Amino acid sequence: MTPPPTIVTLTGTGVPHPAPGRAGAGALVRHGDIALQFDAGRGTTLRLTEAGAPPTALTAVFLTHIHSDHLVGLADVAMTHWILQQIRRTAPLQIVCAEGLCERFAKEMFTPYAPDIAVRMEHLQPELPRIDLRTFPLPAQPTTVWRSDDGTVTVDAVAVHHEPVEEAVAFRVTTPTGVVVISGDTRVCDEVEQLSDGCDVLVHEACRATALRDAVKGTNFEKIFSYHADTTALGGLAQRAGVGHLLLTHLIPAPGTAEQEAAFERDVREGGYTGPVTVGRDLTTVTIER
Ligand SMILES: [Zn+2]
Ligand SMILES: [Zn+2]
Incomplete structure (x- = not known):
């Protein structure tokens, strides 16, 4: 049997x-019935539902x-x-993150909802909300932190x-049909x-830091740009790494016109990347078939 394709969908850019039409950070990677979500910014539940997951x-x-x-x-x-x-009983939601800050966030996120949880449990929900939290020590080198039950997909x-x-x-997600x-x-x-x-697809955050260097000088944006990925330098990275398809997300500044979108691609080209580039929109989907 041919293994199913690997499908990447941006749930928020x-x-x-x-910015209108752009939910918060998130990307969904699917391989058959396996659906892995990366981050959950504003509007993620809605976008996931729109994506059929x-x-x-x-x-x-x-x-x-x-x-x-x-x-x-x-x-x-x-x-x-x-x-x-x-409606349908499923296993507890698995949440996978580094030990420390995100771990604490996941453990505490239900606390402010305690009164709502109590009310719902009285009439409709017999059980408390459950998560299956899996943490890993912060890895200085690439380290496998998750494996599907059938062993076919690793992260x-x-x-x-x-x-x-x-x-x-x-x-880094590795399936039988894509990375x-x-x-x-x-x-x-x-x-x-x-x-x-x-890799087949690199979903990378993108910030037009070089192009906008003069415009942001002395503003708060200069500081913000300093810890995000400059699109021009990113073009060089993608070329050197032999990336199959560069999918830009977390776009700074959020493009509102086709021309502004094209500027992101122009930066990446100036950086040296010659492969396919997509400037992401919410629900942009790339399918990898081998
Ligand atoms: Zn951040
Ligand atoms: Zn961010």
Whole structure:
């Protein structure tokens, strides 16, 4: 039997500053029945449902780092997963993250909802919401942190450079039909270059730092740009790593016109990448077939 394709869908391409049509950070990687979500920014539950993968269809949710634009939708995903148990019982939601900040966030996220949980348990929900939290020590080198029950899909992680935010990681998903790397938030760094070696799709955050250097000088944006991935340097990384398809997300600044979208691709080309580039929109999907 031919193994199913590996399908990457962006569930959100936005950043903390809201922009029309762009939900918060998130990417979904599917291979047959295995559905892995990376991050859960604002609107993730809605986008997942639009993509045909409501929270109960998820095999696991992976967290890249503690910034709110990557986590603010996590309780929504988990609470919705719980509420949907009224219709169909599934295993507890698996959440996979580095030990420390994200672990604590996942453990505490239900606390403010305690009164709501109590009310729902009185009339409809017999059980408390449950998560299956799996943590790993922050990996300085690429390390396997998750494996599907059937052993066909693995996820590796490596620590990246998003300082002053600590404990940020990137992930690499390997299925029988594709390899997908998710950068999370990071400056362009050797760790992601190594992790992306020969991958089919690199989902990378993108910030037009070089192009807008003069425009942001002396503003808060200069500081923000310093810990995000410059699109021009990213073009060089993708070329050196032999990336099959570069899928840009977490777009800074959020493009509102075709011309502004094209500018992201232009930066990447200037950096030297010659392969296919997609400037992501919410629900942009790339299918890998081997
Ligand atoms: Zn961040
Ligand atoms: Zn972010």
